[in-house]
Amino acid sequence: MATKKLYRSPRGKIFGVCTGLAEWRDLPVEPVRWIVFFTVIFTGFFPGAIIYLLAALVIPMNPADSVYGNGNGHYKDDEDPRTDDDLQSEYERLKKKVEKMEGDIFNKERDWDDRFHDGN
Template sequence: MKKQLTKSRDKIVAGVFGGIADYFGLDKAWVRILGAALIIFTGFFPGVLLYIVAAIVMPDAPTRSNTMDGHYRKKD
C-alpha cells in the first residue's frame, strides 16, 4: 500500500502536525512543538495561513469501524 500524507485522527486542532508526524515516523509531540514554535516565531500570520491551507488540502485519514469479531474494516 502506498504511503499517503493525511491528517491524523489523533487531532489537537485539525490533525495537520499529527499527520506529518505519522507520515515521517516522528513523535507527534515534537512535531507539534516545532510547528507551534515556527508559527510563533514567523509572526503568526504566515504560519497560521500555511496551517489553514494544509488543513484544507490534506485529506482526512481513512476511518475504521470496529466489527463484532474485533477486527477492523474500512468504512464505506
C-alpha cells in the same frame, strides 16, 4: 509505521495536521507539534497560521481512520465491543451519578433558602 501518503489524522489536536506529519515520517508527535508551534510564533503568527490552515484544507483525512478514528475510544457501530449489559450498567452508573449531583444541588439550594429565611 510510516505511511506512504500524507494524511491528516483524526487523533490530532487541531485539524490533525501535526499528527499526520508525524505519522507520515514516523516521528514522535510532540516534537512536531512544538516545531509547528514555534514556526507559527516566529513567523509573526499570520503567515504560519495561514500555512497551517491551508495544510488542514489541502491534506485529506486518512480514509482508514476517518470513521470516528482509531485509538480515541470511538468505534464504528458494527465494531463496538460493548454488550447490552455493559451499556445498561454504564447507564445505571451515570443515572445514579446524575441523581447524586441533583441531590447535592437541591441540598445547597435548600441550605441557602434556610439561611435567607432565618435572617428575616
